[in-house]
Amino acid sequence: MIRPILIALAVTAAIADAHAQTAVITPAPVTTAPAAGPAVAAPEASAAQAQLPISLPSLTLAEAEALLLERNLVLVAARRGVDAARAQVLVADTSPPPTIGYQQQVGGWSESARFRGYNGARGTSPLSNGTATLTVTIERGGKRELRTRLAQENVSVAEAQVLDTLRGQIFQLRQAFIGGLEARANLGVALANRRALDNTEGLLRRQVQEGQIPESDLLRFQASRLPFEQDLANAAQAYAAAAAQVAAILGSNATAIRTLSGAAARDPVAIVLAPVPFDLRGRIETVPPAPPAREQLAEAVAGRPDVVAALRNAAAAEANTRLAEAARSRDLTVTGSASRSELSQDLPGGSRSFAAGSVSLGVSIPLFTSRLVEGGVASATAQQGQARALAQAALAQAQADVAGAWASYIQARQLLTLTTAQALRRAEEAYQSTEAAYRAGGRTLLDVLDALRTLNATRVAANGARAQMLRALAGLEQASGVGGISPRL
Known part of the structure; x- marks a missing residue:
């Protein structure tokens, strides 16, 4: 027991x-x-x-x-x-940046029937023979505001996704x-x-x-x-x-x-x-x-x-749809240019010269965009x-x-x-x-x-x-x- x-x-x-x-x-x-x-x-x-x-x-x-x-x-x-x-809001709230260009003539030559053929070439100065251009795109239809709204909506989506x-x-x-x-x-x-x-x-x-x-x-x-x-x-x-x-x-x-x-x-x-x-x-x-x-x-x-x-x-x-509809308003592209040229007017060995300058302004608009839009x-x-x-x-x-x-x-x-x-x-x-x-x-x-x-x-x-x-x-x-x-x- x-x-x-x-x-x-x-x-x-x-x-x-x-x-x-x-x-x-x-x-x-x-x-x-x-x-x-x-x-x-x-x-x-x-x-x-x-x-x-x-x-x-x-x-x-x-x-x-x-x-x-x-x-x-x-x-x-x-x-x-x-x-x-x-960061995309900063990108969207910016107009298309203008572009500036420069074109330089780096050489030239002259011909004369009097001397029956080619008579030589000479270099040209960058300050004497060049063309400067400026191109600006003008948006129409409120595209910048619509792009900004779309970017802001995407921020709110991302914030909700974080939650x-x-x-x-x-x-x-x-x-x-x-x-x-x-x-x-x-x-x-x-x-x-x-x-x-x-x-x-x-x-x-x-x-x-x-x-x-x-x-x-x-x-x-x-x-x-x-x-x-x-x-x-x-x-x-x-x-x-x-x-x-x-x-x-x-x-x-x-x-x-x-x-x-x-x-x-x-x-x-x-x-x-x-x-x-x-x-x-x-x-x-x-x-x-x-x-x-x-x-x-x-x-x-x-x-x-x-x-x-x-x-x-x-x-x-919905904001993206409004932005797509704004493409029906075609953007304008304005181009301005200024040029100056100075070349001798006789044979390459001559001393006579002639200077010329010009200023021009152009506007372009895209064509045949309806199907794309x-x-x-x-x-x-x-x-x-x-x-x-x-x-x-x-x-x-x-x-x-x-x-x-x-x-x-x-x-x-x-x-x-x-x-x-x-x-x-x-x-x-x-x-x-x-x-x-x-x-x-x-x-x-x-x-x-x-x-x-x-x-x-x-x-x-x-x-x-x-x-x-x-x-x-x-x-x-x-x-x-x-x-x-x-x-x-």
Whole structure:
């Protein structure tokens, strides 16, 4: 009778140690949230994150979002697009530059019938024989103002695209961060299990040495640890992958492996976590507030950045159509020139010279441009209709996104209530019943471990349900464009 009692005490002490690290072994009393939110099991105040076997700098979601604004490379590229669009406003708000030219006569010759043929050549001075020209294009139809308006519309499109890029990158960051917190919580469960099992195994070893139990009991116990070790390895790998994804979104290096020493150098989990750039900190057990009503979210989608960008792109297409229509007013090209020439009027060897100068003014206008202009107008009109259709499609897609995100939220809320309020409590009760039967001699230690394994699976499922709820709220904010829905972790 002494042997089962000692083993039961060891398992109970191990479970108590696990409970101190993560508050999911013993479920808290079920509390009901307001009518707008889900009914969930409130986490205990002692639910602190488990200590990792490696020291890492911590990072919260708020800190990660602040870093994203500065270091996210996709966002940086989008901002450069705004800079490029603003530079094009300077180009558009400029009339065609005038051109100046100069033509120089560099040589000449003379012929005379009196001397029957060619009689030589002589060079000419640049100051005595040259022509200067100035050409100015006069735009008609308000083309400069229309070009400027089009460039300004393109700036507004680029600015809306920056906001849409920010919306998408924030959503990706939150998804990766929530996934990291889920893996972090599962890793905490697995680490607590390892400590508990290590304590139990140490007690069994002492009992084997004292001859209280056969060695076969210790071997069966050690064999039963394999699933727990697999869960630990999977959780560590999932956490490392999630942290690396967060690092990529923040433009950080996730490949710098730390040098481990002491016990950490022999710990498989520490080796897996060596390249992790930071420890993701946050409470996955956070009870989020209820989001706004579905009708309010549906009305807010018109202000979603991608919808706004599509509408502004349609306005830019309209400005481009007006610019194409302005080509029906033909531009004028005015050319002025001044020339001076001084050449000797006798044979190349003579001394007589004659100087002449002239000033001229010319105007030109392009001909036969109607087909080119009308083709450009037709193309711009078609692009304008295309942009309007795309704007309507963007709004319809946004409305569909809100509908899908709302359905995901409802499903996540129901799953969270079912998992944390029912399944977790039943798994806890099943474990307690198995432990009591073991103490009474009606169950074996392996039965207790099997019940613990079931409880662990339920705890992991509860972590998944909590993470799914947080993802659903982040998705609802991303789909509607309404800020403040995703909870602060």
